[in-house]
Amino acid sequence: MEYVITFLVGGAICALVQLIMDNTKLLPGRIMVGLVCTGAIISFLGWYEPFVNWAKSGASVPLIGFGHLLFKGVKEAVDNQGFIGTFYGGLESAAVGISGALIMGYLASLIFKSKMK
Numbered sequence: 550m551e552y553v554i555t556f557l558v559g560g561a562i563c564a565l566v567q568l569i570m571d572n573t574k575l576l577p578g579r580i581m582v583g584l585v586c587t588g589a590i591i592s593f594l595g596w597y598e599p600f601v602n603w604a605k606s607g608a609s610v611p612l613i614g615f616g617h618l619l620f621k622g623v624k625e626a627v628d629n630q631g632f633i634g635t636f637y638g639g640l641e642s643a644a645v646g647i648s649g650a651l652i653m654g655y656l657a658s659l660i661f662k663s664k665m666k
Contacts, residue, residue, distance in 0.1 A: 551605060554603070554604055554605070554607065555604060555605045555606050555607035556607065557607065558604035558607030558608055559604075559606065559607035559608070559610060559611060560607075562607070562608070562611045562613060563611060566580065566584065566611075566612075581612055584611070584612040584613045584615075584616065585612060585613070585615055585616040585619070586616060587613055587616060588612070588613035588614060588615060588616025588617040588618075588619075588620070589616035589617065589619060589620040590616075591613075591616075591617070592616065592617040592620040592621060593620060597617045598617075598621075601614070601617065615643065615646070618639075618642055618643050618646075619639035619642065619643055620639070621642060622638040622639045622640070622641055622642025622643060623635055623638035623639045623642075624638070625638060625642070626638025626639075626641065
C-alpha cells in the first residue's frame with residue numbers, strides 16, 4: 550500500500566505542477582522557485598513533516614520536497630549553531646542531491662552535444 554500512496558501523491562504533485570505550467574504564462578524557472586518556496590513555507594508551518602511521513606518519497610522527491618529539505622537543514626543548524634546555521638544548514642542537508650545533480654549534468658554534457666535553436 551505504501552507504493553500506491555507514494556505513486557499517487559508524487560503523481561498528483563507532478564500533475565498539479567503540469568496544470569500550472571499549461572494554464573499560466575509563468576516561466577518554468579519561476580514555477581520551480583515557487584515550488585521550493587512553497588515547500589519551505591509548508592515545512593515552516595509544520596505541515597510537511599507529517600505529510601512526508603505518510604507519503605514517503607511521493608512527497609520528498611518532487612521539487613517541493615527540496616524546499617522542505619532546505620528548511621529542515623537550516624532549522625537544525627540554527628538550533629545547534631545559532632545564526633551562522635542559516636548560511637550552511639540548507640546546503641549541508643541537501644549536499645548529496647545537489648552534488649548528484651551537478652555530476653550527472655556534467656556527465657550528460659560530455660555524452661550529448663547541445664545545439665542552439
